[in-house]
Amino acid sequence: MDFGKGDYAALKKIRDEHLTPADVIKIITDSGLRGRGGAGFPTGKKWSLIAQEVSDEKYVICNGDEGDPGAFMDRAIMEEFPHTLLEAMVIAGYAVGARQGVIYVRAEYPLAVECLQAALDQARTNGSLGDFAVTIRLGAGAFVCGEETALINSVMGQRGEPNPRPPYPTTRGLYGKPTVINNVETWANVPNIILYGAQHFKNTKIFAVSGAVQKPGLVEVPLGTTITHLVYDLCGGAKAGHTIKAVQIGGPSGGCIPARLFDTPLDYESVKAVGAILGSGGLVVLDETTCMVDFAKFFVKFSASESCGKCTPCRIGNQKLGELLDKLTAGKGTVADLQQIEQLSQMIIDSSLCGLGQSSPNPVLSALRYFPDEFQAHLHGNCPAGVCFHGYHITDHCVGCGLCARQCPVHAISGAPKTQHCIDPQICIKCGLCAKICPVRAIKGGN
Amino acid sequence: MQITINHQVYTFIQPQTILAACTAVGIAIPTLCYEKSIGVIASCRVCVVEVVGRRGLVTACNTPIAEGMQILTNSPRVNQARKTTLELLLADHRLNCLACDRREDCRLRRFASQYGADKNAFAPSKPLPAPVTSNHITRDNAKCIKCGRCVRVCKNFQQVGVLGTNGRGFTGEIGCAFGGDLATTKCIACGQCVANCPTGALSETADLPTLLQKLNDPAVHCIVATAPSIRVALGEAFGFKPGTNVQGKMVAALRRLGFAKVFDLDFAADLTIMQEGAELLERLHTGQNLPQFTSCCPGWVNYVEQSHPELIPHLSTAKSPMGMFGAIAKSYYAQKMGLKPEQIYLVALMPCITKMDEITRDDIKDVDLVLTTRVVIRLLKQQGIDMAKMPDELFDDPLSLSSGAGLRFGTSGGVCEAALRNLQDQLPRPVKSVVVSGIANAEKLLQQIKAGTVHYDFIEVMACPGGCVNGGGQPSDQSLIQDNRGNAKKRAATIKRLDKYNTLRKASDNPAIKQLYAEFLGDPASKLAQQLLHTKFCDRA
Ligand SMILES: Cc1cc2nc3c(=O)[nH]c(=O)nc-3n(C[C@H](O)[C@H](O)[C@H](O)COP(=O)(O)O)c2cc1C
Ligand code: SF4
Ligand code: SF4
Numbered sequence: 001m002d003f004g005k006g007d008y009a010a011l012k013k014i015r016d017e018h019l020t021p022a023d024v025i026k027i028i029t030d031s032g033l034r035g036r037g038g039a040g041f042p043t044g045k046k047w048s049l050i051a052q053e054v055s056d057e058k059y060v061i062c063n064g065d066e067g068d069p070g071a072f073m074d075r076a077i078m079e080e081f082p083h084t085l086l087e088a089m090v091i092a093g094y095a096v097g098a099r100q101g102v103i104y105v106r107a108e109y110p111l112a113v114e115c116l117q118a119a120l121d122q123a124r125t126n127g128s129l130g131d132f133a134v135t136i137r138l139g140a141g142a143f144v145c146g147e148e149t150a151l152i153n154s155v156m157g158q159r160g161e162p163n164p165r166p167p168y169p170t171t172r173g174l175y176g177k178p179t180v181i182n183n184v185e186t187w188a189n190v191p192n193i194i195l196y197g198a199q200h201f202k203n204t205k206i207f208a209v210s211g212a213v214q215k216p217g218l219v220e221v222p223l224g225t226t227i228t229h230l231v232y233d234l235c236g237g238a239k240a241g242h243t244i245k246a247v248q249i250g251g252p253s254g255g256c257i258p259a260r261l262f263d264t265p266l267d268y269e270s271v272k273a274v275g276a277i278l279g280s281g282g283l284v285v286l287d288e289t290t291c292m293v294d295f296a297k298f299f300v301k302f303s304a305s306e307s308c309g310k311c312t313p314c315r316i317g318n319q320k321l322g323e324l325l326d327k328l329t330a331g332k333g334t335v336a337d338l339q340q341i342e343q344l345s346q347m348i349i350d351s352s353l354c355g356l357g358q359s360s361p362n363p364v365l366s367a368l369r370y371f372p373d374e375f376q377a378h379l380h381g382n383c384p385a386g387v388c389f390h391g392y393h394i395t396d397h398c399v400g401c402g403l404c405a406r407q408c409p410v411h412a413i414s415g416a417p418k419t420q421h422c423i424d425p426q427i428c429i430k431c432g433l434c435a436k437i438c439p440v441r442a443i444k445g446g447n
Numbered sequence: 448m449q450i451t452i453n454h455q456v457y458t459f460i461q462p463q464t465i466l467a468a469c470t471a472v473g474i475a476i477p478t479l480c481y482e483k484s485i486g487v488i489a490s491c492r493v494c495v496v497e498v499v500g501r502r503g504l505v506t507a508c509n510t511p512i513a514e515g516m517q518i519l520t521n522s523p524r525v526n527q528a529r530k531t532t533l534e535l536l537l538a539d540h541r542l543n544c545l546a547c548d549r550r551e552d553c554r555l556r557r558f559a560s561q562y563g564a565d566k567n568a569f570a571p572s573k574p575l576p577a578p579v580t581s582n583h584i585t586r587d588n589a590k591c592i593k594c595g596r597c598v599r600v601c602k603n604f605q606q607v608g609v610l611g612t613n614g615r616g617f618t619g620e621i622g623c624a625f626g627g628d629l630a631t632t633k634c635i636a637c638g639q640c641v642a643n644c645p646t647g648a649l650s651e652t653a654d655l656p657t658l659l660q661k662l663n664d665p666a667v668h669c670i671v672a673t674a675p676s677i678r679v680a681l682g683e684a685f686g687f688k689p690g691t692n693v694q695g696k697m698v699a700a701l702r703r704l705g706f707a708k709v710f711d712l713d714f715a716a717d718l719t720i721m722q723e724g725a726e727l728l729e730r731l732h733t734g735q736n737l738p739q740f741t742s743c744c745p746g747w748v749n750y751v752e753q754s755h756p757e758l759i760p761h762l763s764t765a766k767s768p769m770g771m772f773g774a775i776a777k778s779y780y781a782q783k784m785g786l787k788p789e790q791i792y793l794v795a796l797m798p799c800i801t802k803m804d805e806i807t808r809d810d811i812k813d814v815d816l817v818l819t820t821r822v823v824i825r826l827l828k829q830q831g832i833d834m835a836k837m838p839d840e841l842f843d844d845p846l847s848l849s850s851g852a853g854l855r856f857g858t859s860g861g862v863c864e865a866a867l868r869n870l871q872d873q874l875p876r877p878v879k880s881v882v883v884s885g886i887a888n889a890e891k892l893l894q895q896i897k898a899g900t901v902h903y904d905f906i907e908v909m910a911c912p913g914g915c916v917n918g919g920g921q922p923s924d925q926s927l928i929q930d931n932r933g934n935a936k937k938r939a940a941t942i943k944r945l946d947k948y949n950t951l952r953k954a955s956d957n958p959a960i961k962q963l964y965a966e967f968l969g970d971p972a973s974k975l976a977q978q979l980l981h982t983k984f985c986d987r988a
Contacts, residue, residue, distance in 0.1 A: 317531075351528050
């Protein structure tokens with residue numbers, strides 16, 4: 001744990017230069033900072049809404065729930081720059097008139113919790129926070145608790161279920177009081193903007209790049225960088241012998257963007273225009289070995305299992321959507337199923353209560369939009385990526401060594417020594433171990 | 448404020464929701480989770496409408512109208528969304544509407560049929576959970592749409608809060624914590640959850656086969672007594688406006704079901720006032736166990752026994768009107784008729800589910816069966832008895848005549864009013880009294896009393912908000928914007944009006960009551976009266 005003592009220079013500047021709350025909000029507004037938690041709401045505007053509210057109590061919340069699978073930007077910040085977050089929250093408290101803050105961090109980040117707590121203790125000892133009080137609350141691992149109204153319910157000790165909006169947290173948030181809630185990465189930008197001025201703000205965004213690239217990891221780039229630059233120049237492009245066919249941006253709420261649109265600049269509007277969202281910055285690179293139907297199904301099932309279950313479209317709709325996609329990937333899909341998938345997706349987006357449901361079918365719709373052929377192929381019992389329903393089979397190159405039969409974890413392979421073995425597709429779980437270990441490469445998967 | 452709804456321009460002065468505005472101009476919007484007194488939950492999503500310029504659809508129940516808003520309630524997108532939502536709800540639903548106990552007032556059935564929702568649009572995904580019965584309430588989660596109404600009323604109206612969601616998402620189920628048994632919780636069996644459930648997921652138990660058998664057994668004398676609030680609620684299911692008094696038709700209908708005698712529980716309410724009033728006078732004189740709390744609401748009694756046993760000495764020991772009626776029917780009335788008590792099968796027609804619980808108490812066992820208003824509606828419809836076609840008939844003697852005050856028991860404030868009216872000239876000093884309904888409100892009052900900020904001599908508590916007119920066994924409002932509380936208010940207004948026009952003002956003026964004391968009981972303090980008409984409570988905390 002080495003994150004310094006925090007110099008709280010931005011706070012010092014506010015004090016030294018006698019910046020008023022209105023000045024602070026103006027600087028943030030002028031910087032053009034937008035929420036990094038998903039929706040991209042202008043941060044200065046959010047703060048000014050809360051500053052306008054008349055209330056005996058107001059709250060500031062740092063959303064460190066980071067639940068998108070494969071995203072870990074916020075974790076890195078919480079572990080390395082906890083003082084920056086604390087300083088930012090005090091600044092916001094000053095700007096909107098709040099004296100209490102809550103950091104909500106998922107319990108699966110024990111190191112982040114430890115770092116935040118240590119920084120908080122330090123800051124208290126050093127009096128860095130003035131009379132601003134901060135508490136740390138742990139989330140128990142529900143994705144939906146990252147949604148602001150669910151998060152607020154969770155902090156209040158209630159079931160982590162979203163509330164209908166309006167009222168927005170800006171007017172009635174934590175304990176019914178006006179509440180600023182921002183994402184970790186949003187907060188992390190605040191002190192520097194104050195310190196160096198709005199015009200020097202680079203407006204960068206961190207992406208968690210994973211999947212089929214040479215150099216996955218966290219990459220911070222200015223908004224507007226093209227996907228090509230990020231994927232090929234910064235992350236090294238495709239793995240040897242493979243071709244990248246798409247990226248999935250924005251996790252389970254986002255969508256895929258095909259390679260032919262990789263000139264798209266990574267900013268809120270452009271990404272939205274092509275049917276994905278910037279979201280919190282999770283970016284998965286996909287090559288020809290990924291089946292888009294299967295991939296979309298993964299996210300739908302993630303949303304279905306993370307749905308809080310409060311509203312009908314998300315609770316039941318995502319379940320049924322997952323089952324319809326199961327039918328496709330099992331090679332049993334029909335044209336009617338495909339139509340129902342599209343119609344149900346639209347309805348879930350239209351009618352769900354919170355952002356989880358409203359965005360959960362995005363991966364399906366974008367995959368349908370850009371890779372219709374893959375869906376069509378599944379209707380004809382064909383998975384172009386060789387992932388679905390085609391298990392593995394043993395060709396006549398087999399020498400009958402029996403290695404695969406011994407290694408198969410579910411005992412799906414049988415055959416007499418020195419004769420061609422065969423795989424029982426009913427038992428096979430498609431783990432691919434046999435294909436990997438076959439000394440004569442007699443086991444083929446996919447097509 | 449000018450808005451358009453389906454391309455027509457309308458002007459509204461008051462701020463209101465899209466739901467209210469559309470209803471005002473005569474456009475029905477289906478709602479499942481929305482009930483006026485419960486407030487916005489916004490979970491069911493069938494009330495969605497299109498607002499031009501908004502990205503998704505919006506729920507009419509919680510979205511306010513705004514200047515220039517263009518609302519579409521009839522677009523293909525809206526229609527398809529509502530239909531699909533209903534189909535999703537039906538996919539894993541035990542769809543046995545024809546045999547469902549809530550078939551008369553199920554909103555899901557109504558809207559599903561309205562939208563032509565197809566049960567088979569989506570393949571079912573899970574085995575249907577089996578129904579469970581506890582505290583006289585049957586929960587069939589295979590019919591639950593997870594609207595959250597029951598959870599809300601249990602928590603907000605009653606502050607009992609024993610219902611919630613276990614698990615989450617598609618596999619989540621509404622129930623007690625960790626799937627526990629309702630009877631082992633602090634549930635008071637008020638039945639507000641049942642009354643407010645928009646589907647057949649919650650219903651009360653009803654032993655109708657036994658009733659039909661008793662009605663046809665020549666050796667059994669079947670009698671029925673109807674609680675004050677039934678006559679103003681029963682008509683609703685037969686096309687009468689909420690709050691219509693259908694007393695005469697109700698009596699006629701019950702005769703046609705085959706009951707030998709139809710009595711009015713209002714008579715027993717007068718009797719309760721005689722005993723409870725005497726008790727209050729006594730306590731005022733001695734100064735002991737004040738304040739006196741009423742005890743005719745068994746939901747409240749359950750709450751005291753389970754959550755505030757320290758208040759037991761403060762409860763009036765007088766039995767509830769139903770309890771007293773049972774005791775008198777199986778003694779005085781049996782003697783008069785030359786019958787053995789076992790030959791009488793006494794049915795009480797109550798607005799209440801807790802009354803089923805009450806007759807399992809040791810000294811209330813004289814009542815053989817409790818039927819709720821909802822169950823009687825179902826029974827009458829089954830037996831082909833249409834209230835609307837009934838003549839007006841009179842209750843039977845001698846256990847029916849009552850004062851206007853007796854009828855007032857059917858609404859919050861009635862017991863207090865009846866007691867004080869009766870004691871008017873006998874009170875040693877001005878009595879400070881207060882009335883609350885809904886356990887959440889009662890709990891607030893108890894806290895104030897504990898804190899010493901308020902002092903009372905006599906306190907009336909009814910567990911259901913508004914009293915028995917809004918009891919857990921009453922039929923739900925069938926309006927599009929469901930307002931059970933509003934209906935209850937109409938029922939209460941009728942009760943107050945009927946009291947006003949009754950020339951018999953108070954219990955002690957009631958000749959039938961006088962006769963009962965003269966012929967049988969002696970006076971309220973007599974040993975017989977004490978033995979038959981009073982009860983004990985026990986600490987169940
Ligand atoms: C299902 C769901 C999950 C979310 N999870 C997170 C999260 O893990 N972290 C986060 O900062 N915002 C999350 N959000 C967004 C928050 O609701 C909220 O918009 C955000 O915290 C506001 O901060 P910002 O304006 O700085 O982005 C989530 C939203 C939804 C609908
Ligand atoms: S959209 Fe999903 S997560 Fe959000 S309230 Fe509805 S059920 Fe819960
Ligand atoms: S039991 Fe009834 S009231 Fe409760 S959630 Fe289910 S459908 Fe709604």
